[in-house]
Amino acid sequence: MKEYKTRDYVLKELELNRDSFITGAALAENLGVSRNAIWKAINDLREAGYDIEAVNNKGYRLADNTDVISIAGIEASISSCSSMSKVSSQRLLSRIIIYNELSSTNIVAKKNLITEELDKRIIIARTQTSGKGHGSSRFDSPEGGIYLSIIVTPDELRKPPLKTVAIGKLVGEVISEMTGKKITYDKETNRIYIGKRKVSGILTEYFADLETKEVSGYVIGIGIKYPGLSKNKTIALLLSKLYVHLINI
Known part of the structure; x- marks a missing residue:
C-alpha cells in the first residue's frame, strides 16, 4: 500500500475519532501495515501542519485547535x-x-x-x-x-x-x-x-x-x-x- 494512502487513512481515522485516542497498534492492524508505517504517517501529517497529540498507552488524536481543510x-x-x-x-x-x-x-x-x-x-x-x-x-x-x-x-x-x-x-x-x-x-x-x-x-x-x-x-x-x-x-x-x-x- 502506498505511503500517501496510509497517511490519508490515518488522517481519516483521527478526524472520525476526535474525542478519543487511537493506538498505533489499532491503526496498524486495521490498515494491515507496520507500526513504523503508522509512525511515519503521523510525522508526515505533523509536517503538513496537523497538531497531533500522543500519549503513552493511549495513542494519538488530533488537537482541538487543528482544523486543516482536507x-x-x-x-x-x-x-x-x-x-x-x-x-x-x-x-x-x-x-x-x-x-x-x-x-x-x-x-x-x-x-x-x-x-x-x-x-x-x-x-x-x-x-x-x-x-x-x-x-x-x-x-x-x-x-x-x-x-x-x-x-x-x-x-x-x-x-x-x-x-x-x-x-x-x-x-x-x-x-x-x-x-x-x-x-x-x-x-x-x-x-x-x-x-x-x-x-x-x-x-x-x-x-x-x-x-x-x-x-x-x-x-x-x-x-x-x-x-x-x-x-x-x-x-x-x-x-x-x-x-x-x-x-x-
Whole structure:
C-alpha cells in the first residue's frame, strides 16, 4: 500500500475519532501495515501542519485547535450533517480537489469548464492571492478562511436557471448555523454580514453561446472568513445543502 494512502487513512481515522485516542497498534492492524508505517504517517501529517497529540498507552488524536481543510476532514463531517446517501456523499467527495494556494479558485474552475476537465468540479484553496469579489473588487483571501468554486452544468440544476440569491440564502443559513449568529445578506453585492463585519462573498459566473445565448456552464465562487469557524464542518454542511437543494449529484 502506498505511503500517501496510509497517511490519508490515518488522517481519516483521527478526524472520525476526535474525542478519543487511537493506538498505533489499532491503526496498524486495521490498515494491515507496520507500526513504523503508522509512525511515519503521523510525522508526515505533523509536517503538513496537523497538531497531533500522543500519549503513552493511549495513542494519538488530533488537537482541538487543528482544523486543516482536507477531504478526510470533510468526509468525517459530512455524514453527521447531511441527508445525502452514502453513494451520493462519496460521489460528491470524489469531485473535490484541494490546493494550498491558488490565484483564484474561480479562475481554475473556469479553465476546467472551458477545457471540459470536469472530474474535479469542486475547487478548494486554503488561500488565494488574487481572489475575485463583486464587480472589479478583490476578495482578500488569507490563510484561515474558506475559498471554493463549484462547476455546475445546466443538466445538473434541480430548478434552472441558477440564481445567486438562492445560493446566498443557503450560504447565509450555513454561516448562521455554524456561528450561532444572525446574518444579513446584501442581494446587490452578494455579500453576507454578521453585524458590520463582512464574513462572506459569492460570485457566480456563467458561459453562454454568443449567438444562441444557451448557457453551457456555471462557476459558483464562495468565500467565507470568520474567526474560529470550523472549516471542514462548514464546507461539509455547505456542500451538502447546495447538492441537496440546488444541484443534482
